Amino acid sequence: MEQTKELLVNMGPQHPSTHGVLRLMVKLDGETVTWCQPDVGYLHRCFEKLCESKTYPQVIPFTDRTDYAGPILHEMCFVEAAEKLFGEAITVPERAQYIRVLLAELQRIGSHLLAVGSMAMDIGAVTPFLYSWRDREKTYSLLERITGTRMLYNYFRIGGLRNDLPEGIIGSPNDGEDKSDQTFWGFVNYFDNYVMPQWDALVTGNRIFQWRTMGVGCLKSEDAIAYGASGPVLRGSGVKWDLRKNLPNSIYNRFEFDIPVGKENGDCFDRWLVRMEEMRQSSRIIKQCLQWLAENPGEVMGKVPRILKPPKGEVYHRVEAARGEVGCYLVSDGSPNPYKVKWRSPCFTHLQLMPKLCPGFKIADVVAILGSIDIVLGEVDR
Amino acid sequence: MVAWWNSLSPVAQAWIWGFGKATLILIWGLLNFAVAMMLERKLSAWIQNRVGPWRAGLHGWLQPIPDLLKLFLKEYIEPRNIDKPLFVIAPFIGFVMCLLIWLIIPIGPGAVAMNLDIGIIFIAAITGYDVIMIFMSGWGSNNKYSLLGAMRGAAQMISYEVTLVMSIIGVVMMAGSLRLSDIVDAQAARGPLGWYLLPQIIGFLIYLIASLAELNRAPFDLSEAESELVSGYHTEYSGFRWAVFALTEYIHLVGWSAIAATLFLGGWTGPTHADLAALVGNLVNGFGLFPNGAGTGLIDWANNAAVNMGWFAKWIWGFWWFAFKTYLFVFLAMWIRWTLPRVRIDQLMDLGWKFLLPVSLLNIFLTGILKFVATEYHGVPVNLGFTTLRLLGWWTN
Amino acid sequence: MDFLQERFPEAQIGALVNGDIEILVTKDEYLNVVKACLEAGYTYCSVVTAIDWKDRLTLIASLCRINPAEIDARNIHVKVDLPRTGAHVPSIAELCPGANFHERETYDMYGIRFDGHPNHRRILLPDNWQGGHPLLKDFIDKRPKRPRLVRHRYAE
Numbered sequence: 054m055e056q057t058k059e060l061l062v063n064m065g066p067q068h069p070s071t072h073g074v075l076r077l078m079v080k081l082d083g084e085t086v087t088w089c090q091p092d093v094g095y096l097h098r099c100f101e102k103l104c105e106s107k108t109y110p111q112v113i114p115f116t117d118r119t120d121y122a123g124p125i126l127h128e129m130c131f132v133e134a135a136e137k138l139f140g141e142a143i144t145v146p147e148r149a150q151y152i153r154v155l156l157a158e159l160q161r162i163g164s165h166l167l168a169v170g171s172m173a174m175d176i177g178a179v180t181p182f183l184y185s186w187r188d189r190e191k192t193y194s195l196l197e198r199i200t201g202t203r204m205l206y207n208y209f210r211i212g213g214l215r216n217d218l219p220e221g222i223i224g225s226p227n228d229g230e231d232k233s234d235q236t237f238w239g240f241v242n243y244f245d246n247y248v249m250p251q252w253d254a255l256v257t258g259n260r261i262f263q264w265r266t267m268g269v270g271c272l273k274s275e276d277a278i279a280y281g282a283s284g285p286v287l288r289g290s291g292v293k294w295d296l297r298k299n300l301p302n303s304i305y306n307r308f309e310f311d312i313p314v315g316k317e318n319g320d321c322f323d324r325w326l327v328r329m330e331e332m333r334q335s336s337r338i339i340k341q342c343l344q345w346l347a348e349n350p351g352e353v354m355g356k357v358p359r360i361l362k363p364p365k366g367e368v369y370h371r372v373e374a375a376r377g378e379v380g381c382y383l384v385s386d387g388s389p390n391p392y393k394v395k396w397r398s399p400c401f402t403h404l405q406l407m408p409k410l411c412p413g414f415k416i417a418d419v420v421a422i423l424g425s426i427d428i429v430l431g432e433v434d435r
Numbered sequence: 436m437v438a439w440w441n442s443l444s445p446v447a448q449a450w451i452w453g454f455g456k457a458t459l460i461l462i463w464g465l466l467n468f469a470v471a472m473m474l475e476r477k478l479s480a481w482i483q484n485r486v487g488p489w490r491a492g493l494h495g496w497l498q499p500i501p502d503l504l505k506l507f508l509k510e511y512i513e514p515r516n517i518d519k520p521l522f523v524i525a526p527f528i529g530f531v532m533c534l535l536i537w538l539i540i541p542i543g544p545g546a547v548a549m550n551l552d553i554g555i556i557f558i559a560a561i562t563g564y565d566v567i568m569i570f571m572s573g574w575g576s577n578n579k580y581s582l583l584g585a586m587r588g589a590a591q592m593i594s595y596e597v598t599l600v601m602s603i604i605g606v607v608m609m610a611g612s613l614r615l616s617d618i619v620d621a622q623a624a625r626g627p628l629g630w631y632l633l634p635q636i637i638g639f640l641i642y643l644i645a646s647l648a649e650l651n652r653a654p655f656d657l658s659e660a661e662s663e664l665v666s667g668y669h670t671e672y673s674g675f676r677w678a679v680f681a682l683t684e685y686i687h688l689v690g691w692s693a694i695a696a697t698l699f700l701g702g703w704t705g706p707t708h709a710d711l712a713a714l715v716g717n718l719v720n721g722f723g724l725f726p727n728g729a730g731t732g733l734i735d736w737a738n739n740a741a742v743n744m745g746w747f748a749k750w751i752w753g754f755w756w757f758a759f760k761t762y763l764f765v766f767l768a769m770w771i772r773w774t775l776p777r778v779r780i781d782q783l784m785d786l787g788w789k790f791l792l793p794v795s796l797l798n799i800f801l802t803g804i805l806k807f808v809a810t811e812y813h814g815v816p817v818n819l820g821f822t823t824l825r826l827l828g829w830w831t832n
Numbered sequence: 833m834d835f836l837q838e839r840f841p842e843a844q845i846g847a848l849v850n851g852d853i854e855i856l857v858t859k860d861e862y863l864n865v866v867k868a869c870l871e872a873g874y875t876y877c878s879v880v881t882a883i884d885w886k887d888r889l890t891l892i893a894s895l896c897r898i899n900p901a902e903i904d905a906r907n908i909h910v911k912v913d914l915p916r917t918g919a920h921v922p923s924i925a926e927l928c929p930g931a932n933f934h935e936r937e938t939y940d941m942y943g944i945r946f947d948g949h950p951n952h953r954r955i956l957l958p959d960n961w962q963g964g965h966p967l968l969k970d971f972i973d974k975r976p977k978r979p980r981l982v983r984h985r986y987a988e
Contacts, residue, residue, distance in 0.1 A: 060579060062579050062580070062583075081583075084583075084587075084780055084781075093955060093956065094954075094955060094956040094957060094958070097956040097957065099966065101941075101967060102966055102967055102971075137849050137850050138849055140849065173776065176776040176777060177654065177656070177775070177776035177777025178774070178775060178776035178777075179479075179483070179773060180482055180483050180773050180774060183483035183484060183485065184483075184484065187484050255774070256776075259775065259776065261654055261775055261776050261777070261778055262776050264778065264779070264782050265776060265777075265778070265779060265782075278875055278876050278898050279875055279876075279928060279929050279930060280929045280930045281876060281877050281878070281929075281930025281931070282930075287898075292898060292900065293900040294898050294900050298903070299900070299902060299903055299904075299905050300903075300904060300905050301903075301904075366848070366849045367848050367849065367854075367883075368848055368849040368850050369848060369850065369852055369878075369879075369894060369907060369909065370850060371878070378878070380878060380879055380894075382879065382881060382892070382894075384883055392883075393883050393884070393967075395879065395881040397878060397879040397881075397934075401933055401934075401937075402930060402933065402934070404933065405929065405930065405932050405933050409929075415779055415780065415781065416583070417657070417777075417779045417780065418779070434956055435956075
């Protein structure tokens, strides 16, 4: 007797488009997905256990390696959590705060470029992926001048920063494309005037891209909140929640920027547009930082004791990272080592959405949905 | 030499000449493969802001040589439980078929390997075998991804074959013959700018889209969608067998581009040195406004050259224009591949059956009406091209 | 805050360093407290984790209220003290789907069982891993030592 069975396909840990070692088990009925379950843990590197045997400054390089696409934001989370534990004992100088925000927003642009480039590549347009690397290279050059490394920085310190910005990195507001990898103003002008219009014309306005992403992976706003979504995924579903405005850390309340939101039943295209617009807003914040920094020299490291021993206490500090809300639950028992570091990663929480969003769509859409949720396995598995 | 040839029986001559033509086609196919592959890599690199192969020699243009050497020497990895006959034979079916396409394409005046009178329908029949190739390789690989890719590929190619043939029918109606050399001659007879590009603009655009779908190239490369199915129907092939798949794809690409050049752009026809001289002469003469010695002399020389042009000169010009137009389409196909994302299978089927097929039938209908009007009322000059464009404009207003 | 004090007067309510509210409840009251928070609008589960004090475990579930108009949002951390071995609490994954993976991770790392969880398996470590629960303070790494390649041999 003839029977049709569902096909269990393993989009396995080695796969050209799962953004890392993620295993997605998918049951297919023809081309339609009926069940989808992610399996994580292939990149688990015992981050939380490691932190318990390190001192506070030694934990900072490890936090970089959670989200290797936008590491500064994760450093910011840990460093600010530790500073909260110290309370009044440590004050971070204002110039250090501005530089932190500057680098954080630069990393947000870089991380979003990677996210949109990978999503475009998964959908089939290979060229935008290379364009995003072209522009990420420019952010790497800038960061290399400031921090010394291109990718995993270890630059923030509890109480400030490792070093001040080098001479001439800010540049002047008329810098053009030729200076886009040497000065911040050059990069920002190049980004606003060349890169964003190119992305709009090449991908966002492309009919085929819109066919592939509109109506795919629709997420209602109540579901988004219930599933713990944050960042562009939450905002793509119409909820105007951004930790930079609703729970400002550092000095984000001094900046003027908008929060883009999608429509109520957000689909992949909404999340794409939210990311695109967020990049523009980050560029706006960077310009405001640059104006302040050019006029206000100063110290970048506060007075901190030689061996950092925060007083006993617990803190749960949340920061708006590129992919969502990253949280650090830091427990201190007065010793130089953290007693517990729990890293709440946005991508880990977003993977819970896959079993909800994928069924009913085609297998080609699974890749689009995964791209729009934008996971980085370092963060998921820690 | 000639005496020896004349001493052979006609049967022997046919056999030897046939082998010769087949070898020439094989060499031509391989050469085109090398050029097209390098063009693809260098063009994609240029679009993507990088340099592509650089070190192999002459800034990377000799890369096919080490590539093919490597592929010859690679081990054949065969998964367990494959369907051995299907797995092994599949690539070669496609390879043979893509070379067969070149049998009927004219590359110069009177230069066509086999002037079949079923012409273009022969090609339509050949493409049917490519579906078999995809399906055999996908099924024989014993791999879910390959099977998915193969089923998608088979569905896609079958759908777009119909549209492809329909889009060509308009050209056949205008030329009155299925033979490709007759189609080229008909375009030449319409004079300069007499190519079927303008009158059959609808057919041309549909042909472009449908041929990209037949070739399994982006934006229609779902059967080998790299980010979803690893490599689709040729995931499990390694070494020389995979090389045969690549050969098939690129030779098909050049083949279909050659057909596009023949049907819509006039094949090997094009201005020769005589025409160029006549043009310059006319310019100097001011197109008859102020005739002078130099201009008239040039025009006379040009007319003389046109009449007395040797067979070889005509051949070279014909071949050059043919290659130029073919590679124009190859360039266009590659440009499209590296710019556009991929469509999904259900969107692809919708596009093919619900949009392109009706429009191609409309094209046939329109061509028929206009041809009828043009032949019946020959007092009234009806230019198919401009009428089509005007109608299009009226319809899309 | 106030609603918690009204409904659960025996629970200890405190504050974390950054102003978040923490409420320490018993295991039996845990589900009711979480339900009360969900009803009050705190439907966003930020994290579910545990702390291993050497004599007991403390399960923490952080809930947040997503209200776009609210600046300076504070979480509610619901804490339950549990014994170090054999601990089990009711799962909130059905009520608040965002806690699903976090509860699996807490099980994986600390050994706390969540009754009623739809997919109660280890998440970061392999399903059949026998080594125990790593984030406990008395965890001993029993994996066999792999030989390390020594590039330079110093004079012994």
